[in-house]
Amino acid sequence: xVQLVESGGGLVQAGGSLRLSCAVSGRAVSSSNMxxxxxxxxxxxxxxxxxxxxxRTTYDVxxxxxxxxxTRDNAKNMVSLQMNSLKPEDxxxxxxxxxWAGSTNTSSMAYxxxxxxxxxxxxx
Numbered sequence: 001x002v003q004l005v006e007s008g009g010g011l012v013q014a015g016g017s018l019r020l021s022c023a024v025s026g027r028a029v030s031s032s033n034m035x036x037x038x039x040x041x042x043x044x045x046x047x048x049x050x051x052x053x054x055x056r057t058t059y060d061v062x063x064x065x066x067x068x069x070x071t072r073d074n075a076k077n078m079v080s081l082q083m084n085s086l087k088p089e090d091x092x093x094x095x096x097x098x099x100w101a102g103s104t105n106t107s108s109m110a111y112x113x114x115x116x117x118x119x120x121x122x123x124x
Contacts, residue, residue, distance in 0.1 A: 002026035002113045004096045009118030012086055016122070020081040022096030022115055030074040033099045036081045037108055038092035038120075045095070047106040049081060058104055063089075086122045093117040 008020040022034070035050035049059045049070040059065040069082040079096060097111035105111075 004098060004113055004115035006096050006115040006118040009120045011121045014086060014088055014122055014124050016086050017084045018120060020094055020118060022079045024077050029072055029077050029079060031100060033104050034072060034079040035097045035111060037095045037097060040092040045108055050104050052104040088122045088124045091120060091122050093119050
């Protein structure tokens with residue numbers, strides 16, 4: 001059974017940093033496409049970043065590129081999202097998602113496995 005567990009969320013001031021982690025059990029991340037999505041109150045879930053099984057990364061250019069970095073640690077079977085220069089508009093619940101089939105995808109429909117989410121709150 002595949003399980004994804006996020007951690008690392010919290011409250012931070014604008015301009016600060018947080019590092020989110022997603023620990024995966026039940027299957028190897030080395031053969032997966034691993035993504036981060038986020039959902040702010042009253043808004044739809046949106047794509048943040050993805051790292052493919054070959055290590056190719058894609059980011060939501062408009063909102064996070066240049067500030068967020070997604071990485072994968074195959075030895076620890078986990079994925080991380082380093083978030084720098086945080087803004088109040090980054091406030092959301094952040095979800096880790098995994099897919100072991102298909103190509104890299106920015107749509108939430110492409111991911112069969114999800115974590116429970118971790119809250120990130122950025123104060124102004």
